[in-house]
Amino acid sequence: MTRQDRPDDESAPDRSAAAGAMPAEAIADERPRHTPLWSLLSGWLLGLEAWLRSHGGRGLRRGIRVFWAAVAAAGVWLLIGPVINAPLTLDDITSSAGSATDDWIAREFAADYRISRDDDGRLRAEVEERIDAFFPHDVDETGIERVLATEYEGHALEPSAISAELDGEPVAVEIERGPTTLTVAIDAGERLTGDHDVVLRYRMQDLAYPADDEATGTTVDLLEWDVFGPSWPQAFAGLDVAITMPDELADELIRPPRGALAWLLVGGGEWLEPEADSPAGSTTFRLVNDQNIPPHAQAWFTMSFESGTFTMPPNSPWFIVQTFGPVVPLVLLAVALLFALAARAVAWADARGRPWFLARHDPPDTSPAIAAHVLGAPLAMELAVSLDRIPSKPVRGVEGRAQRIDAARAARRTGRLGNLPRALARYWFGAERRAVVADGLRRVPRGFVRDAFLAAPPALMLVQWGLVRQLSHQTTLSIVWWPVAFVLVSTVLAALVMWIAWSSRPLTRRGALLKQDLLGVEVYAERTQLLDRGPATDPAMPYAVLGGDAGSSGRRVGALLEAELGDVELAKGWQTPGYLGWARLLVIGASVLLLPAMIVLMARVPNPYDTYREYAAYDQDVPGTLWTNVESADIVGELTRGADGAAVVEVTERYTVAFDDSSSQVPQFANQWPDLVDGQSLGLRVDAVRLDGADAPYLTTRDGDTLLMRTAFTEVLSGTHDLEIDYTLGSAAFAVPGDDGGPRSGPIVDRVRWAALIEDWHYSGLWRDPETHEFAPTRVEFRIGEELSALALQSGWITLDTSGDGPAAQWPETVVPFGEVDGGYPGVELSEHGTEETVDESDGELTASLALEDTEYGLPLQITADDLGVRLDFPAGTFTGPDERAMHESRAIAALPFTVVLGLELLAIAIGAAGILVGLRRAPMGFRRGVFRDLLVWTAPLATLTAFVGFVWLTGDIPADHPVIPQIGWPLLVAAVTTVAALVLTRRGRAPGAPRRSKARAGSASTPKGRS
Known part of the structure; x- marks a missing residue:
């Protein structure tokens, strides 16, 4: 992570060079200044690394790894383990009905709510609950518990002034606070049997919240409250809920309140009318039920007030935590990406060489492939290696000429987009990448922070996945909740951070000096126009092409080599089997985009064969029309x-x-x-x-x-x-x-x-x-x-x-x-x-x-x-x-899905049929890499898959005897058969000249002489 993990001879400054004066012909080598943000973040990382190293060694390092492993294990548990605080299932509720007598029973539950506004205009509710509790003789209970909500619709309810009575006598209460609930325990201190009267009094606030009224579409202050609270695992035989409010508050109601009682899917409700015997200056509404109800029932009242009736408080801190807490791993990954980029730019930056370097003709004593890794020039590495193979002295015969032709062909490929995958694969996964580290030219950063960059991202990614899975079972609090996007973005961020940490290979002191020597060769080549004038056998040529733009270097050297060869035609055949020309790029790119394009088409264009049209007005999708x-x-x-x-x-x-x-x-x-x-x-x-x-x-x-x-x-x-x-x-x-x-x-x-x-x-x-x-x-x-x-x-x-x-x-x-x-x-x-x-x-x-x-x-x-x-x-x-034009456009769009699906099927059939013919004749074009084989391997299968997706979409809601099914169904089947047959007949093992597999076991007999 820091210079502390570098060898001393590499981290020491070049005192001899610094002591001498810079030669007149020297070129200053000024390092780029880092941005303040990168410097700040990297400074923090360096400080953290130094502190960790001063407080521990291998044990601390292993402990950090174990910590992130535990975080990852927690993420896996969240992802595949049980759901935390899972909502009650149908079995949970129905089974509790059979064991209702195993606990105390509420013969009657009565609640009086007195709603008012305080001096600040905020809603305040004084609540008195009266419970006629019956304790069976075979139940060992000393009291009851009531669970009250402390968070609701982003408001902190702040239950206060809690008191209780048992059989008319005051009794102390025990309060246990949770994140979003408060449990009140009313304990008599002795075993209770028979009937007992329990009275619980408390105060709550801010029960109302802004909401869109379904009936009018306007914003109202909604008070929708479940009188039983978050948990009511008791059966009860009677319910009496009274809501009293001042007349001025009742005048703000836009419609009568509604009370309802439900257990599972069974329930009912009624619109509440004011009580005739309401207190003076007040209005009372009452919800009454005298039926036996099993445990886990819900009873609530709904009141819609004019918007602005109550002053709304700000969202509570816990609501903010609940809303944005689930995306904390995602935020941490984004922060980790910033720190990783800062580490790559500053803390893991290349070591300093001399303050200057000289133009030089003699190349350094290293291979062009190693030099490419020192300079970070993956695109020109193949050309440099090819130029290095050209004999430095004239050679009679074919050898020198053949190597020049190879170099000319490599020059043609250098810097082109089609050669990019091949060049990067060779650069990143070749032996030179390991050799440059083994030679001490580049180093692999070591330290606590790098370990964290490698271990933390997958752990945080798994935690994010697990949180998304857990919250899919809960009511979503956040207004913006995109679970698929959270999974994808967290995965991409984790991959980026790990790639930065894994791929970082900063230059050592020796590597920095070698890089300056290579820069000197580049300056010499530019001054002498070596790439244009040559000769190609110049010892500096393989190193000169590594600097600057790879495409420009390839074109210049290619022209030079073709001029030396004297025959431009000899450079033909430069496209290797792995080279992706424009034709191949277009074929592969278009093939890959077929399925996404079909998905976009399905999302944007209505299904022309969707015979079942749902009209909101007649399918009771409009609120309030079900019983009209x-x-x-x-x-x-x-x-x-x-x-x-x-x-x-x-x-x-x-x-x-x-x-x-x-x-x-x-x-x-x-x-x-x-x-x-x-x-x-x-x-x-x-x-x-x-x-x-x-x-x-x-x-x-x-x-x-x-x-x-x-x-x-x-x-x-x-x-x-x-x-x-x-x-x-x-x-x-x-x-x-x-x-x-x-x-x-x-x-x-x-x-x-x-x-x-x-x-x-x-x-x-x-x-x-x-x-x-x-x-x-x-x-x-x-x-x-x-x-x-x-x-x-x-x-x-x-x-x-x-x-x-x-x-x-x-x-x-x-x-x-x-x-x-x-x-x-x-x-x-x-x-x-x-x-x-x-x-x-x-x-x-x-x-x-x-x-x-x-x-x-x-x-x-x-x-x-x-x-x-x-x-x-x-x-x-x-x-x-x-508008005749609009008519034609509309009908063309309606016919587009069918046309696209049938066109893809016919395209797959044509390619598959051609592949079958080529495979039967064993023509080389069907086996060699190229446009035709890309059509067989990419276009035909993806066209068939895309056509299948479109077929399922088009025919999903139509009757079985619809004529469109055979119109696009039979071509789809033919496309699938021809595509598979073409792939089988043109598999690489059947290529002309391919060795046949011996019937004998491998290693049982040697290959006859003269056979390949």
Whole structure:
């Protein structure tokens, strides 16, 4: 680590050189000044190394290694061992129900919460818990324990003023504090049996926290509190929770509070109303339950206050620790990387040579390969070795010329990107790397700090992995939590730190002096233009090419050698089998990028064959819509031409909606409409939402190619209400081929497709009249002026052509002309239904009305196959707004996944077939390293793998009889077979001229003379 581990003769200054004056022709050798940060960090490391060496030897060194080994073992234990503080499992909870009588039982649990604001506006809660505890005769208990939370949503609750009573008498309490909990032990000092009354009083603060309200999307001060706390392993038979607050606080509630009780998946709740006998100036809400509940139950109340009702405290220190503590190993690795870079730059820097050096012609007494390691010139090492093999004196015959040709070819490769892997592999893993250390020219740093750089990173990396695994079972506290990124980054940082420590080989004093001699040769070569004028047999030539840019040196020396050879063609064949030319780099690079590119395509482009579309409005994904039912629907749409020439559809939807307040969420209503077709926006906007004639709050969001509208009611609705929605399609027409782009695509038309109800819409079918089983039908009405109606090429109700034999997903959409609906209506599924259509063409307007009604048992009506609405085609140019270019782009993007997968399969088949032919003929091109073999080894397998991933993605949600499966499935199978066959037939062992394996055991007979 420091100069203390260097030999004395190397660390001593060159006194003789320093004593003499610098010659006039000398060149100053000034060392670069290190940055202040590197100097500071390296100084700390040097000081730490010196302190550790002064306080211990091998024993301390081994102790440090054992310490990091223990840290690594802890990381492994976190990674593969049991989960610490694992959440209770289903078996844990259900098994505790069977042993409820093994402990004391709470016959009744009553809690009074008095919520108020202190002088600073912070929430304060005075709590009194009354527990009627029953101790069975066979239970040896002297008291009870209550576990209270001390940390909640980043706030320190700071339980205080804790006192207790047992059977009406004050009793001392024992308090045990944990990181996030506080355990209160109420001990009678003697064995308890039978019934006993326990009263526990304490004070807490800052129970509320800012949160987004699900109903309105606004920020509120939320008080959501589990009265049992972090742990309640007791069964109980009665629950009575009262929450009292001043009237001014109750006025800040945006809706009534809600209380709930749950055990596993069984539970229920209710909206709490103020108690009639609330104290003067206060409001009391009460949650009561008289059922027997097993252990580990949860009982909580939820109150939503206006934002700013309470003053929020800063996050507690323990919350900061919990949030950022899990990434401490990652931070330590980042810091270790900084220290490792500083050590590499300063503490492990090369030793100093003389303050100057001289230009010199005579090379030092060392080989060019060793000189390359001294100078740190991996790219030019091969050229230097090749030049050194050229005889210094003219040699008759072929030998000298052949060596010049080899050097010329090496010069061609030097500095090129394709030769980089080969050059670096030879430099890093050749024997010279060890020899330069054995000769005392470079040294391996030794010391405590280097040991830490080698041992600490893998240990910290394992701890980071283990923490990620452990926290995957817990509730995440941090807002930003990227477990995959933490694993990857910690791994990369650990590898970098270890590489820096392992690969550091600073120059010794002898190495520094040798480096200066080599720099002198470089200066001499530049002054005399040795690389350009030669001769190539100059003893300094192998050392001169090691300095400067390797590519420039290679080109200059290559030109010199070719001029000496007198025949440029002799230098051909410079690309060795391991050389990666531009063609090979492109082939390998493109092959490696195939799979990542497919993953990006899957993430960015929707699956064109995803037949199962989930709509948030109808899948109860919108909070509060689970128990909201539509009893009747009446939808009216009218098509007109806007002032700008665009097609405008104005729609009014009237629903009779039954809201159910039994849900824990505020009842809401949601609906969804198409807003994007083939990349063309329909300009949909919601104009108004009214509930019982009054304006209602609502929110709109984009959901794929649809617009989602949901109400944002604050109050809790119950019962049946009339809901009315007005929305407008400002640019309802879009460009599309007349027959939807089939094999015989027709001319482009302006299409107006209004989906009054989209697929998966349904209503409850609740009976309006329990005696007659009658209810209002779903009615859709469409209006269009006669002038526009006369321009339509076709018009009618949207339906599906179910006459074909293909799968349902491939049924083409068609239209039933207005006035021709008879009986059933394709696209609407229910057991028995009646369809009634009326068409009125009076008053210069066409009005088509379609009514669907269930006729038996009030079964629900559901749109299952396609949208319910109308479709009209007009000649292109009838309206402004349709964008033919956007249509083509959208359809091209939709076809891109299929095209890419099929193209990759065909590419793999073509390469595999070519490989099979080459392998059968045993043509050399199939076995030698080159572009063709890279296609066989890299492109074909990776193309097949990528096509397989795309095939699985495309066909994951489509029926088994979908025509796309054989279209890309059979080519995938052929691609896999041809690729494997090509690799087998072109394996290196079958190469022309390759030795055959002897049938006899190895070593049983010698190789016949003359055979290779």
